[in-house]
Amino acid sequence: MSQSIDNNNTIKQSRMSAVTFAAYGRAKDVLRVSKVPVPTIKPGHVRVAVHASSLNGGDLHLIHAEPFVIRFMTGLFKPTKLVAAGSDFAGTVVECGSGVTELKVGDKVFGESSNHGFAAMAEQVCVPVEVVTKKPKSLTMLESACLPIAAMTALQGLRDYGAIKPGERVLITGAGGCVGSMAVQIAKAYGCHVTAVCRGKHAAMVSQAGADIVVDFERDDYLTLGQTWDCVFDAACYRPIRSTMGVLNDNGRFVHVGGAGMGSIMRSLFLKPFYSWFTSKQIQIFVQTCNVPDLRELVQLCDAGKLKPCVTRTVTMDGVAGAMDDFENHKTFGKVGVAIIADDEEQSALSSDDEDVRR
Secondary structure, eight states: OOEEOOOTTSOOOSEEEEEEESSOSOHHHHOEEEEEEOOOOOTTEEEEEEEEEEOOHHHHHHHHTOSGGGHHHHOSSSOSSOEEOOOEEEEEEEEEOTTOOSOOTTOEEEEEOTTTTOOOSBSEEEEEGGGEEEOOTTSOHHHHHTSHHHHHHHHHIIIIISOOOTTOEEEEESTTSHHHHHHHHHHHHTTOEEEEEEOGGGHHHHHHTTOSEEEETTTOOGGGSSOOEEEEEESSOOSOHHHHHTTEEEEEEEEEOOSSOHHHHHHHHHHHHHHHHHSSOEEEEOOOOOOHHHHHHHHHHHHTTSOOOOEEEEEOGGGHHHHHHHHHTTOOOSEEEEESSOOHHHHHHHHSOOHHHHO
C-alpha cells in the first residue's frame, strides 16, 4: 500500500507549477513556468514536495537537444510534449509507493532525476528510491539541492576514475564552476594537495573552498608553472588534452569531465587508447550515475564539515530563464539555486542583493 500526507505545503491538487519548454533553443527564449499534472506515485517510487532545485549543465543539453540523440527521446524537431526541466532537488516526502521501506512520509530528502525524466524544477517530483536519500542535517534545503549532480560528478570522477590517494597532487580546472568547486573540497577531504584553476575574480571563493594553490588562467598558464600532478580533473578544457598530458606524472590520470562540448570528448576518446598502450598515463571519460551509497557519502562529507555547496545566487521559478541564460553565457559561478518552497534561509537568500555575484 502507498503512504501519503496532505498538509498546508502539499495540498492535494491535480496540477502544479513547473519550469518547462515546448521548443528547443536558448533558455531565455524557451523556458516558461507552466501548469502541469502532479506526478502519480509508482511502485518503488517516492513523491517529493520540492523545496529547492539548482542549475546544471545537463539542463542546457536538454533544452538545446544536444547531443542530437536527445531528440530521439524528446522529439526530433521539437518536443512531442511539454518537457519539465531540472534534475537536482531537495524536499519532503509526501507519498511512498508500494515496496518502499527505505524512506517514509515526512522525511527530508535530496536526490536527482536526470535519468528519470528530469522534471525537478517543479512543486513536486516522483522518483525511484534508488536516486534519493535523507539530506545532510548540516545544510538547508537549498544547499542540499545544489549538491547531487555536481558533487556526485566530482566524487565519482576523483575517487573512481582519478583514483586519488592521500598526499597526491591534484590539478582541477574550472574550479569556479558547479563541479569544480565541489571537486576542490572533495579532493581536500581525501587528503590531496590541490591546485585550482579559475578566473581571477573567483579566486577568493576557490581559496575558501580549500585550494592550496589558485591559478588565474586569464593571467597565468598552469602548463608553464614547472609543476606536475598525479591527477588532472579537467572540468573546463582550457588547454588541449595533449598539452595537459605533459604535466601528468608517470601513472597519472587525466579525468575528462567536460567544458568544451562533444568535440573535446571525441578527442579524448581518440587519444585514450594511445596513452593506455604506449605510456603509463591514462585518460578517463565518464558520466556520473546517481546512487544512494554515493549520496550518503556526500551527506557524511557535508555533516563532517568537509563539503558545502558554494551557492552564489538564488532565484525563484520565474527567474530560472534569466539565470539559465547567464549560466549559458558563463556569467555565473559556483552554484545557482532555485527556491520552489522558500524556507526561512532560502527566503533570506532571495531577498538579498546578489549583484556582486552576477558581475
